[in-house]
Amino acid sequence: MTANASSPVRTRFAPSPTGFLHLGGARTALFSWAFARHHQGTFVLRIEDTDVERSTPEAVQAILDSMDWLGMQPDEGPFYQMQRMDRYREVIAQMLAAGTAYHCYSTPEEVEAMREAARARGDKPRYDGTWRPEPGKTLPPVPEGRKPVVRFKNPQTGATAWNDLVKGPISFDNGELDDLIIARPDGTPTYNFCVVVDDWDMGITHVLRGDDHVNNTPRQINILRALGATLPEYGHVPMILGPDGEKLSKRHGAVNVMEYDREGYLPEAMINYLARLGWSHGDDEIFSREQLVEWFDTLHLSKSASQWDPKKLNWVNAHYIKQMDPAELARRVARRIAARGGRPEKTDLPGVMALLKDRAETLEQLADGAMLFCGEFKPASPELAAQHLTERAREALADFAARARDADWTRESISALIKAVLADRGLKMPQLGIPLRVAVTGQAQTPAVDAVLALLGKETVLARLEAAQGSR
Template sequence: MSNTPVRTRFAPSPTGFLHLGGARTALFAWAFARHHGGTFVLRIEDTDLERSTPEAVEAILQGMAWLGLDADEGPFYQMQRMDRYREVVAQMLEAGTAYRCYSTPEEVEAMREAARAAGRKPRYDGTWRPEPGKTLPAVPEGRQPVIRFKNPLEGVTAWNDLVKGPISIDNGELDDLIIARPDGTPTYNFCVVVDDWDMRITHVLRGDDHVNNTPRQINILRALGGELPEYGHVPMILGPDGEKLSKRHGAVNLMEYDVQGYLPEAMVNYLARLGWSHGDDELFTRAQLVEWFDTRSLSKSASQWDPKKLNWVNAHYIKQADDAWLANHVSPRVAALGGDPQAVDLVAVIGLLKDRAETLAQLAEGALLFCGPAREAPAELVAQHLTEDARAALRDFAAQAAAGDWTREALSAALKAVMAARGLKMPQVAIPLRVAVTGQTQTPAIDAVLAILGRDVVLARLGKI
């Protein structure tokens, strides 16, 4: 690498939410800039007026904030830079690197059809391209021209892709790209070039669906006298079935993963590992990602989205998280489910549940056992487990528990005393106890559950058997 300060960018079009592929691209560009002590720029490419929406812009900004991908500059909006684009178009017309084309879309399509019929690549035939000694047609009266870039006719455009390696495109394969429409509004590929030039972008990391745009952008940038950035094109993310990632696989608004209870640190970890690696490390911190990130470790092949792996990563981060921090984030979820997070010691509840939870949503649902209304056991469970012998054992337990300290240790001792006195095994007491107190047969350790529910609640429920 040169000594030029690294400057990367993430430049989404606000025509929809921030999806997983875009989020991963942003993460890689951010990590590269952070690794090199450089600058990460956020640019909103909102020139598609028909499809761009303020809601989509907000969704992008919200998703970036959730992942913690803080931009050093921006967000910049292309629609606020129209005067600059028009200025550059005028300079290119003056320099002869662009020209006015009066061919209608129908005429251009006819040119392409003729090329196809002749076995050539369908393209604009250069009717209005000025060349030495060439006489151009008469300008049709009242027709507004498009502005086309005068692409080189000979040679190749080549670059050493940071991910894919050497790529070379014959310039003869590229026609003269439209850089401004009849109403003067600039086109996508032109705006990108001017932005990258003005913002001194040194490295462009983006999806490999942009590979075909790269030679066009390189040629325009060369015509402007700009310094070329290094380009890296990251392969797409596939669904678990090997098909293109879609909504049915999880290609939804990134913030849906927040709603479902995934932690942003887990998502950063999982997305980073999806197409990039550092040895065999599966779990790593954000700081380690920044320290280790290198484009040479980006995969050349497509990555496969694996919801089970994401859940495994998220479960790891939940286990590692502070109980009080988790309780603070789970509390509103409990309330949304109709529970009262103030009813018990939610921090203790989280400490009991978190080792089995894969998401915050699961934690909230589990917490309802303690924070929600009492659950009546189904009649079939009552008939199966609350036999006369079981009820007698539970009455003994209630008497012993009521007389002692209400701690997990004391409750465990009371359980064991009842088992010893009646010659019973743990399931013969614990399962009826669960059914009587919680309305279900499976819970975390029953002594811990009883300790958190509290003396009054437990004894009141046992008094009803």
């Protein structure tokens, strides 16, 4: 039995807070979020924190921060598995009473010996069912003082199959599956069991997750069937590989998603790029969040692994920067300028963004460029000054400064003023443009010099020209 097509769609993202949210997890969350949004459904966030030794509050917060930065706020949750222990124990008790689960007193060493014996026979290594109750079977005496695990009584015949939303038909022979441990000797439930109860209780209709979970799926389906629960539909998305075709690692960029925020990537660009890693809509490379929601379906999820390409991410990010309103860019870059010791309020920051955005790939690059206008002025080095502030150049600068005092201070008028000085003195643009840059910015290379001078302001430009004349 699968989810009824007319049932409201409910998806979930269920990370373990044993580390930060990485790119693969962010993509899984994105696909689940987009599928729910496309169907006007519900997106649930569940924190699977039963690994007490490795789960940390910092990792939980990092997951929440990443989801918030990407704009994938859940409709329900976050729910925490550690707060649901009573519910898990209740279901285990019901399964023990119904005979779909049983106590197993075999020690880990004994189970390993069973597996070694199976390997020696050429069979699949697995628990041999010593404590599995069957009609007419006499179980061994219960060892004194030994606490049992609880195992699920998995079907031993037939197959568990489903039509995967990504991979198509998948089938597992039940005879190949162990009787899964669903509770440890101390009574704490195991991962696969908690997932099943959560999906059941939360009415999850569609599970989109990484294909490293494929082997868990038949076990989870069999437990759901034993509980009489409606099955979700499952879709398993292939992994993301690094540029070299190997598993994505920290050296490729498999870092905390929030690191991309720190490096100056826009969440809009990250959403766009992540969506294209394993999903497509024709040849569209650039699309909005709204278009993603409108277009998203599981039919166009790729069956093959995707490859992370930092250069492509930079290209996408640069596109979004170019398209963004300069005032909005200024709002996003201001804190980065302040972190560099700059004063974003010193200048027309939207104007600066309009000037710089066509040549920037990240917000960090924009902040670096904006320091020309927001940071402390550093005069040219003696070597740079000696190279470019020659006697002929200083005369041209003095002529420019004299004409500038009474000129309108717009980019257009400054451009006209530069052209007039060039014409009257028989100079080419580099012969005035570079000395102007060196004298006014301390640098030989900047964006368009007329735009730079306009943004710096007439008083600042004239003061720096006068200072440069006196530095010979």
